[in-house]
Amino acid sequence: MNDQTQTSPSVGYWRVVLRQLKHEPLAMISAGVLLVLIIAAVFAPWLAPADPFKASMLKRLLPIGSPGYLLGTDELGRDMLTRLMYGGRLSLLMGIVPVFSAFFIGTTLGLFAGYLGGRVNMVIMRTLDIFYAFPSVLLAVAISGALGPGLSNSLIALTLVFVPQIVRVAESVTTQVRQLDYIEAARMSGASAFSIIRVHVLGNVLGPVFVYATGLLSVSMILASGLSFLGLGVKPPEPEWGLMLNTLRSAIYNKPFIAALPGAFIFLTSIAFNLLADGVRSAMDIKK
Amino acid sequence: MMAQENTPILNTEDRGGPAQPLLVVKDLKKYFPVRNELFAKEKKFVHAVDNVSFSVAKGKTLGIVGESGCGKSTTAKLIARLINPDSGKMVFDGDGVAEYGGIALKEFRKNLQMVFQDSFASLNPRLTIEQTIAYGPTVHGVSNAEASVQARALLQRVGLAPELFASRYPHELSGGQRQRVNIARALAYQPRLVILDEAVAALDKSVQAQVLNLLQELKNERQLTYLFISHDLHVVHYMSDEVMVMYLGQVVEKGPVDRIFNHAAHPYTQALLSAIPSMDPTKRTLKPPLEGDPPNPINPPAGCRFQDRCPHVKDSCRSISPKLAPVGVVFDHIVACHLNLEPRTYA
Amino acid sequence: MWVYILKRLLYALPIALSVTVISFMLVYLAPGDPLNAIAPADAPAEVIEALKSAYGLDKPVPVQYGLWVWRALHGDLGTSIASGRAVLTEVMGAVSNTFMLATIASLMGVCVGCVLGALAGYQRGSWIDKIATTLSVIGVSIPHYWLGLVLTIVFSITLGWLPAMGAGPGGSSEWVWDLEHLRFLVLPAVTLCVIPMGIITRTVRALVADMLEQEFVIALRARGLSSMAVFQHIAKNTAPTVLAVTGLQIGYLMGGSILVETVFAWPGTGFLLNTAIFQRDIPLLQGTLLVLCMIFVVLNLLVDIVQPLIDPRMGRA
Numbered sequence: 025m026n027d028q029t030q031t032s033p034s035v036g037y038w039r040v041v042l043r044q045l046k047h048e049p050l051a052m053i054s055a056g057v058l059l060v061l062i063i064a065a066v067f068a069p070w071l072a073p074a075d076p077f078k079a080s081m082l083k084r085l086l087p088i089g090s091p092g093y094l095l096g097t098d099e100l101g102r103d104m105l106t107r108l109m110y111g112g113r114l115s116l117l118m119g120i121v122p123v124f125s126a127f128f129i130g131t132t133l134g135l136f137a138g139y140l141g142g143r144v145n146m147v148i149m150r151t152l153d154i155f156y157a158f159p160s161v162l163l164a165v166a167i168s169g170a171l172g173p174g175l176s177n178s179l180i181a182l183t184l185v186f187v188p189q190i191v192r193v194a195e196s197v198t199t200q201v202r203q204l205d206y207i208e209a210a211r212m213s214g215a216s217a218f219s220i221i222r223v224h225v226l227g228n229v230l231g232p233v234f235v236y237a238t239g240l241l242s243v244s245m246i247l248a249s250g251l252s253f254l255g256l257g258v259k260p261p262e263p264e265w266g267l268m269l270n271t272l273r274s275a276i277y278n279k280p281f282i283a284a285l286p287g288a289f290i291f292l293t294s295i296a297f298n299l300l301a302d303g304v305r306s307a308m309d310i311k312k
Numbered sequence: 313m314m315a316q317e318n319t320p321i322l323n324t325e326d327r328g329g330p331a332q333p334l335l336v337v338k339d340l341k342k343y344f345p346v347r348n349e350l351f352a353k354e355k356k357f358v359h360a361v362d363n364v365s366f367s368v369a370k371g372k373t374l375g376i377v378g379e380s381g382c383g384k385s386t387t388a389k390l391i392a393r394l395i396n397p398d399s400g401k402m403v404f405d406g407d408g409v410a411e412y413g414g415i416a417l418k419e420f421r422k423n424l425q426m427v428f429q430d431s432f433a434s435l436n437p438r439l440t441i442e443q444t445i446a447y448g449p450t451v452h453g454v455s456n457a458e459a460s461v462q463a464r465a466l467l468q469r470v471g472l473a474p475e476l477f478a479s480r481y482p483h484e485l486s487g488g489q490r491q492r493v494n495i496a497r498a499l500a501y502q503p504r505l506v507i508l509d510e511a512v513a514a515l516d517k518s519v520q521a522q523v524l525n526l527l528q529e530l531k532n533e534r535q536l537t538y539l540f541i542s543h544d545l546h547v548v549h550y551m552s553d554e555v556m557v558m559y560l561g562q563v564v565e566k567g568p569v570d571r572i573f574n575h576a577a578h579p580y581t582q583a584l585l586s587a588i589p590s591m592d593p594t595k596r597t598l599k600p601p602l603e604g605d606p607p608n609p610i611n612p613p614a615g616c617r618f619q620d621r622c623p624h625v626k627d628s629c630r631s632i633s634p635k636l637a638p639v640g641v642v643f644d645h646i647v648a649c650h651l652n653l654e655p656r657t658y659a
Numbered sequence: 660m661w662v663y664i665l666k667r668l669l670y671a672l673p674i675a676l677s678v679t680v681i682s683f684m685l686v687y688l689a690p691g692d693p694l695n696a697i698a699p700a701d702a703p704a705e706v707i708e709a710l711k712s713a714y715g716l717d718k719p720v721p722v723q724y725g726l727w728v729w730r731a732l733h734g735d736l737g738t739s740i741a742s743g744r745a746v747l748t749e750v751m752g753a754v755s756n757t758f759m760l761a762t763i764a765s766l767m768g769v770c771v772g773c774v775l776g777a778l779a780g781y782q783r784g785s786w787i788d789k790i791a792t793t794l795s796v797i798g799v800s801i802p803h804y805w806l807g808l809v810l811t812i813v814f815s816i817t818l819g820w821l822p823a824m825g826a827g828p829g830g831s832s833e834w835v836w837d838l839e840h841l842r843f844l845v846l847p848a849v850t851l852c853v854i855p856m857g858i859i860t861r862t863v864r865a866l867v868a869d870m871l872e873q874e875f876v877i878a879l880r881a882r883g884l885s886s887m888a889v890f891q892h893i894a895k896n897t898a899p900t901v902l903a904v905t906g907l908q909i910g911y912l913m914g915g916s917i918l919v920e921t922v923f924a925w926p927g928t929g930f931l932l933n934t935a936i937f938q939r940d941i942p943l944l945q946g947t948l949l950v951l952c953m954i955f956v957v958l959n960l961l962v963d964i965v966q967p968l969i970d971p972r973m974g975r976a
Contacts, residue, residue: 159914169936214421287805
C-alpha cells in the first residue's frame with residue numbers, strides 16, 4: 025500500500041454510485057427528462073395555462089398549434105397542455121407510489137424471511153407464491169376490478185402486485201448474505217437479530233433490491249395508466265394520461281395526434297425510467 | 313513494533329486459577345439430517361460431530377487437525393454457539409455455558425471470539441475497518457466514541473496504522489491485512505479464548521509467518537488461549553502446545569505437540585504425519601500413506617471408524633468402538649485405538 | 660427425475676387451490692352486494708329471495724365456494740348473467756381466441772427477438788447492436804395499448820390497409836384461416852409481440868455475448884470448427900433458456916392480453932374479463948379468472964418440468 029501519512033477517507037457507497045452515474049449519458053438524459061416532467065406535474069397549478077376542468081363545447085378538438093391552445097383541445101374542449109400537465113401528477117403518482125410502498129413492505133418482509141429462515145421463511149414465501157400464479161396485469165385488473173375504480177384502490181392493487189416480486193428478490197439476497205462469514209462474526213458479538221439485520225444485513229441487501237425496484241417503475245407507470253385506460257383507475261373528469269387515452273379514443277378518426285398524445289407521455293416517462301434504471305444498475309456494477 | 317496500550321488487557325476475571333482448564337467440552341454431538349429423499353424409509357444423518365470431549369488449558373494453544381469433513385469446523389461453530397449442539401456440555405473456567413446458573417450466552421460472547429478462514433467474506437463490505445472493529449464493543453455497552461478509540465488502538469497493535477486504515481473498506485486491503493483486521497476485531501471483545509479456524513490457510517507463506525508471529529505475541533501479551541484449527545501440520549506444529557486429531561466427527565488422539573509429532577499412537581495420525589513432505593532425501597517412500605475409501609459419514613458403521621483404511625485392523629475393530637485412553641503411562645497423551653500401539657517414532 | 664416431477668405437481672396443487680379460492684373470493688371484496696348486479700334495486704322482496712336461492716347466494720360463503728368448485732370440476736362454471744349462456748362456453752371460446760393471438764404474438768416476438776439478439780450478441784458495440792438494444796428497450800417500455808392505438812391510426816385510419824377492430828366479418832365463431840380473417844389478426848398480434856420481442860432480444864443478446872466470451876468457443880475455433888458449427892453450438896446452449904422464457908411469455912400474454920384486446924375489441928379472455936367486471940357478471944368473472952389462472956399455473960408447471968429435460972445443468976437427482 026502507499027506510504028501517505030494522510031489519506032482521503034473513502035467516500036460513501038452511494039456517492040460513488042452517483043459519481044459513476046454521471047458517466048452514463050443515457051441515464052443522465054433520462055434523469056433530466058424525468059425532472060422536467062416531475063416539475064411540470066408538481067407545479068402544474070402555477071405553470072399550466074388553463075383550467076383542466078373547464079370544458080367548452082365550441083372548442084372541441086381544436087388542432088395542435090391553435091392560438092391559446094398549444095397542444096389543442098380534447099373531446100370536451102379542455103386545453104390539452106393543461107390536462108397533460110395535471111395528468112402527469114396522477115400518472116406519476118400512480119406509477120411511483122406503489123413501487124415505493126412495495127419497496128418498503130417487500131424489503132422488510134424479505135429481510136425477515138431471509139434472515140430468520142425456517143418456518144417463518146416458508147410461511148411468507150409460500151403465501152406469496154400464490155400471487156405468482158397470477159400474471160401481474162391480470163392480478164392488477166382483478167384486484168382493481170374487485171375493489172372498484174378509484175385512485176386509492178388502484179394504488180392498493182398495484183402495491184399488492186409488486187410486493188411479492190420485491191420480497192422474492194429481497195429474500196434471495198438476504199439468504200445469500202446471511203451465510204457469509206461476516207454475518208457469523210456479527211452473530212458472535214451477541215447482538216440481537218434486529219441489530220444485526222439493521223447494521224450488517226440491510227446495507228448489503230438494499231442495493232440489489234433498489235436496482236430491481238427502479239426497474240419496476242416503468243412497468244408500474246404502464247400498468248397504472250393501463251388500469252385507468254380500462255376504466256378501473258382514476259375516474260373522469262380527473263386528468264390522467266391513461267384515462268385521457270380512453271376518453272379520446274373516439275377522436276382517433278379525425279384528430280389522431282391529439283388522441284395519441286397522452287400515450288406518448290406515458291411512453292416517454294416509461295422509457296426514461298427504464299434507461300435511468302439501467303444506468304443505475306451499471307453504475308452499481310462497476311463499483312463491485 | 314510494540315505500541316503502548318491505553319486499554320486494559322484483562323477484563324474478565326480469572327476464576328479458577330491456572331490449573332483449571334479454560335474450556336471443557338463434554339460429549340458434543342451434532343447430527344445433520346440428510347434432506348434429499350422424499351420417500352426414505354428411515355431418517356439418515358450426517359454424523360458431523362459425534363461425542364467429542366476435550367479440554368483446553370489456560371494460556372495454551374490447542375491445535376485441531378484432520379482432513380476435510382472430519383468435523384473440526386463444525387466443532388468450532390458448536391463451541392462458538394453459531395450452531396446449537398444436539399447434546400453436550402460446555403464449561404468455561406468452571407461455569408456452565410448457556411445453562412441454568414451458568415454464564416449467559418451474550419456474556420459468553422465476550423469471552424470467546426473467532427477468526428474465520430475467508431478474510432474477505434468475514435468483513436462487511438459496507439462498513440469501514442474502524443466501524444467493523446468498533447461494532448462488537450458497542451453491542452456490549454461501550455459508547456461509540458470509546459469504541460472507535462479502542463478500535464484505532466487495536467489497529468495499531470496488529471500493525472496497521474490507524475491513520476491509513478481506519479477509514480478504508482475491506483476491498484481496499486490485501487488478504488494479510490484483512491486477516492489482521494479480523495484479529496483486531498476479535499480482540500476488541502477482550503476475549504480469553506480465540507478460535508482460529510484455518511485463519512492463515514488462505515494467505516501466502518510469507519504473510520502467514522507474519523500473522524502467526526503476531527498471534528504469538530498477542531497470546532503472550534494478553535494471556536490468551538487459542539484453539540488453532542488447521543490442516544497444515546507445519547503450522548500446527550509451530551503454533552500449538554497440544555494437538556488434537558479428529559477423524560469423521562470423533563477425536564482419535566490428543567496430546568502434547570512433541571508427543572504427537574514424534575510418537576503418534578493412532579494409525580491415522582501416523583498416516584497424516586508420514587504424508588508431510590520432507591526435505592530429507594533419505595526419507596523417500598513409495599507407498600501411499602492411506603489406502604481404502606473413507607467410510608460414509610452418513611450413518612457410519614459400528615466399531616472404529618477408521619476400520620476400512622487401517623493397516624492394522626483386527627476383528628474387534630469392526631464391532632467395538634474404541635474409547636480414548638492414555639497411551640501407556642503418559643497421562644496427557646490419549647488415543648482411541650484398540651491396539652494402543654507402541655508409538656512409532658517420527659523424527 | 661420422476662420425484663422431481665412429482666414434487667412440482669404436489670407443489671402446484673396448493674397454488675391451484677388458492678387460485679380457486681381467490682378467484683371465488685375476489686368478487687366478495689367489492690363493496691356492495693353481489694345481488695345488486697342481478698336484481699334491479701326496486702324489485703319486490705320475494706323476487707330478490709327467489710333470485711338469491713337461484714344463484715345460491717343464500718348459503719354461507721364456504722358452502723357456495725364448495726359448490727362452485729364441485730360444479731367446476733364437472734365442467735359447469737355457471738351461467739353468465741349478462742348473456743345467459745354457459746360461462747364455460749363463453750370462456751372456452753374466448754380462450755381459443757386469446758390462445759391464438761398470444762401464441763402467434765409470442766412466436767413472432769421470439770423469432771424476431773432471437774434474430775436481433777443473436778446479431779447484437781455477435782456484433783457487440785456495432786450499430787446493429789445499438790439498434791437491437793434500442794428496439795429491445797422500446798419493446799419493454801412502450802405502453803402496448805398505446806402502440807395498438809398508434810398502429811390503428813397509421814395502418815387502419817390513415818392507410819386503410821388493415822381493419823381496426825374485431826375478429827373477422829363473421830365474428831370469432833366463424834373464424835377461418837384465410838386472408839380475409841387473418842387481416843384482423845395482424846395488428847393485435849404485432850402490438851402484442853413487442854413485449855416478448857424486447858425481453859427475448861435482451862436475453863439472447865446477453866446469453867450470446869456471454870457465450871462467445873467463454874473459453875469453450877475459443878477452443879472450438881482453435882480446433883478449426885467453422886463459424887456455422889460454432890453458431891450451432893451456441894444455439895443449442897441458448898435454446899433451453901429461450902424456450903423457458905417463451906413458455907412463460909405465452910402464459911403471460913394469455914393472462915395479460917386484456918389491454919390489447921380492449922383496444923382491438925378482440926374477443927378473447929381479456930375482453931371477456933373486462934366485460935364481466937363492468938357488468939358485474941359474477942359467474943363470468945369467477946369463471947374467467949379461474950380458467951386464466953389455471954392456464955398460467957399449468958404453463959408454469961410445464962416449463963418447470965420441461966426445462967431440466969432440455970438443460971442438463973438444471974436436472975435434479
